Structure formats: C-alpha cells, structure tokens
Amino acid sequence: MSKNRGSTPRLDDADLSLALDRSTYQRQLEAQQRLLTRIQQAYLFSGRSAVIVLEGWDAAGKGGTVRRISAALDPRSFKVWPIGAPRRYYLERHFLLRFMERLPPTGAITAFDRSWYGRVLVERVEKLTPQERWKSAYREINDFERMVTDDGTRLVKLFFHISPEEQLARFEERLRNPLKRWKLSYEDFRNRSRWDDYAVAIDEMFERTSTDYAPWHLIPANDKKHARIAAMKTITDCLGKGVDLSPPVLDETVLEAAREHIGLSPSLIESLAGRTE
Structure with missing residues (x-):
C-alpha cells in the first residue's frame, strides 16, 4: 500500500477555534459555488468523473455542506447518496457492492453522505461485524479506492470534526427547533456515549486508509461557516x-444555427468561433 504518512491527519490536529465572519463566508461561498459550476461543466465536456466522501461526527455539518454544494451543480450530473444501514440484500453480499453500484458514470460527480467507512467505524465500535472482517476492510477499502482512482475517477475524502461540547449544543438546538427535530434520534445519544471508542477508530482509519492516491482531509467544524468553506475549497482544489x-x-454547427435562427451579427459569430472565455 502506497502511503504518504507525513500528511496523515489525527483528530488532535484540528484547530476547532477556526471561524469565519458572515460577510467573508458569503463572499467565499459565492466564489466556491461559481468554481464548482465551472468544474462540473469541465467534467461534463471532458468525460471526467469524481467521488466526494463525507464522514464525520453526528451533527458535524455534513448535510449543510452538501446543500451548499448541490446549489451550485446541475442535478442531472450530480448525485448525493445518503448512506444508512444496509438492507438485507446487501447484508448478504460484500459490503462494498452497494457503493460500487453507485459510482458515477462518465462526466458525473457523486457525493456519499457517509460511506464504506461505516465498516471500520460504526460496525467496528457497535460490534456489528466480526473483528476479523472489519480489520480486513482496511485492505479491501484501499484496494477499492485504488481501483476507482486508477480508472480515472477523482476521490476526495472529508472528515468533519467537532468537539463533544459543540455536538451537545447542536443536539439541544435540534431538540428545540421543530424544523430540525427530525434529525435527532436515540442513536445520536447512544453513539455519543461511545465518543472515546469512536475517536480511536477514526484515528486508526486515518492511519490505515489515508494514502497518496486517496488522502483524508480533516475539516475543523465547530464553526459551520468555516467548515463549509474549508470543505468546498478542498473539493475544488x-x-x-x-x-x-x-x-x-x-x-x-451551433454557430451556423445561431446565425440562421437568431440573426446574430457576423462580427459576433466570428468572435464566438473558437472562443474560450
């Protein structure tokens, strides 16, 4: 396995004090959304494809980031897959199958809101998978990601990190806000009680699966505005x-049709021929 250990993140590396004021956030958000639109157009015309993986603590802000990304992209070539517990069909097959089936076609971009990393996170911590199987998943995941990137698909992996105190504050906000209450479940509190176990699993995940061809990017997310911009900049980069x-x-042929049907002036047609900006 090819590694670039110098860039392997750890949760303790995240500076959770990072924040953006609203005006800076709005300005950078608009710039990143315009850039995302240009990237999508380039992928459509060049036949490239990409996968964005979003992992993180409960209430860390993955959904809000996905909404800002989605606002910039044409849904005909951008798909978001929210990943929950697998149904029986997939429980009886290799855990990577349902993700292979959802990889993007030529010219498209796909985002996974949670991903195949559930194997070495929730399935490990909650003992839903035998130890020998989640341990072997590190190798299987690296092989899978190597296959994806060797096939020409770009892969961006983001982990949103918040403090336990910030998570609890967001849980309370969801409890109080009727429009956000649907986001809160018993499992959120149960998972919180295993914070230390998850932290160990997350750092081992970084160590074992942050490769030179598919590195992990740690997003400090105590401030939602900073997290969204940091994530979007990582994606556009x-x-x-x-x-x-x-x-x-x-x-x-398009120019000729425009000349015939729209009545554009010859000088404008000439200026558009071969134009790149």
Whole structure:
C-alpha cells in the first residue's frame, strides 16, 4: 500500500477555534459555488468523473455542506447518496457492492453522505461485524479506492470534526427547533456515549486508509461557516487540479444555427468561433 504518512491527519490536529465572519463566508461561498459550476461543466465536456466522501461526527455539518454544494451543480450530473444501514440484500453480499453500484458514470460527480467507512467505524465500535472482517476492510477499502482512482475517477475524502461540547449544543438546538427535530434520534445519544471508542477508530482509519492516491482531509467544524468553506475549497482544489476550466468551444454547427435562427451579427459569430472565455 502506497502511503504518504507525513500528511496523515489525527483528530488532535484540528484547530476547532477556526471561524469565519458572515460577510467573508458569503463572499467565499459565492466564489466556491461559481468554481464548482465551472468544474462540473469541465467534467461534463471532458468525460471526467469524481467521488466526494463525507464522514464525520453526528451533527458535524455534513448535510449543510452538501446543500451548499448541490446549489451550485446541475442535478442531472450530480448525485448525493445518503448512506444508512444496509438492507438485507446487501447484508448478504460484500459490503462494498452497494457503493460500487453507485459510482458515477462518465462526466458525473457523486457525493456519499457517509460511506464504506461505516465498516471500520460504526460496525467496528457497535460490534456489528466480526473483528476479523472489519480489520480486513482496511485492505479491501484501499484496494477499492485504488481501483476507482486508477480508472480515472477523482476521490476526495472529508472528515468533519467537532468537539463533544459543540455536538451537545447542536443536539439541544435540534431538540428545540421543530424544523430540525427530525434529525435527532436515540442513536445520536447512544453513539455519543461511545465518543472515546469512536475517536480511536477514526484515528486508526486515518492511519490505515489515508494514502497518496486517496488522502483524508480533516475539516475543523465547530464553526459551520468555516467548515463549509474549508470543505468546498478542498473539493475544488482536488477536482480542479490540472483540469482546463475554460468554457467549451462552440461547435460550428451551433454557430451556423445561431446565425440562421437568431440573426446574430457576423462580427459576433466570428468572435464566438473558437472562443474560450
């Protein structure tokens, strides 16, 4: 397994004091959403594909980030898969099957709100999977991600980290707010009681599965605004690296049809031919 150990994160590395004021957040959000739109267009026309993995503590802000990403992208080539407990069909098959079936087609971007890492997190901590099977999952996951990236799909893995105190405050907010109450469940409190066990599992997950071809990115998320921008910048950096984001050149047949049906001036048609910005 190829590793880049110098970049392997640990939960203690996260500076949870990082925050953004509202005006800075709004300005950067708009810039990142515009960039995401350009990246999606480039992927559509170049045939690239990408997978975004979002993991994190309960109430860490994954959903809010997904909503801001989704607002910038055309849903015809962007799909979000919320991952919960597998149904019986998948329980009887290899745990990676349901994720393989949801990988993006050519030109598309897919986001997993929780992912195959449940095998070495919740299934490990809650003892839902025998020890020998979740231990072997580290190798299976690395092989799977190598296969995905070797096939040309870019993979971005984000983990949203908050403090236990911030999580409890968000639970209380969900309890008090009728529009957010649906997000709160008994399992949230039960999982919280195993915080230390999950922290150990998370750090081992980073150590065993943060590779040079699919590194983990730790997102400090006590401040929701900072977390959203940090996550989106990581995504645009990874997906946009080495990709030509110039607008596509218009096909000559499109220009000819425009000349015939819209009555554009010859000078405008000429300026659009081969135009890249």
